[in-house]
Amino acid sequence: MKIELKALSVEDTEKLYDFFQSIPASENGTANKAYGLTKEEFAKWVKTEEGYSTGVGLPEGWIAGTTYILYIDDTPVGRSNLRHSLTPSLEQDGGHIGLAIAPRYRGKGYGKILLLETLKKAKEKNINPALVFNHDDNLPAWKMSESLNGKLERKNFIESKGLYVRKYVFDTSKIASNR
Secondary structure: OOEEEEEOOHHHHHHHHHHHHOOOOEEOOEEOOOOOOOHHHHHHHHHHHHHHOOOOOOOOOOOOEEEEEEEEOOEEEEEEEEEOOOOHHHHHOOEOEEEEEOHHHOOOOHHHHHHHHHHHHHHHOOOOOEEEEEEOOOHHHHHHHHHOOOEEEEEEEEOOOOEEEEEEEEOHHHOOOOO
């Protein structure tokens, strides 16, 4: 199995449109802002997201972050977002990493691969610790975090969401790199 985690780029716009349309707009705390866009709107969105990875064009109060695509045998199966730093609000609910696997690829272990590969990117960017939040009712997500040695720091009720979330802390210095 060939595994590649690649930063979203305009050169991949055409081949990723259908992939992004297959991931729900909002699910388990992860938003897919590309869902429902036309191909032209999607191309603009990709260009904007690519700029955000270097801090270009960020709206006020936003921080740089990179969107990555997980390819398994050259097929896109999931995407992650890695925030390069955190605001005080994101330290409480949001964290560094959000991810989603396209529905037809779920249950195959790709979420764990995606999280691990994104943690490696966090390590490369000197992000330590890396924070990941999982909805308490999303058993596969928090089991995945625990299987990769995420330490449960707390579980608390987020009133604005009306649910409990789990905050996991990852020591990226203990993540083996690809090099």
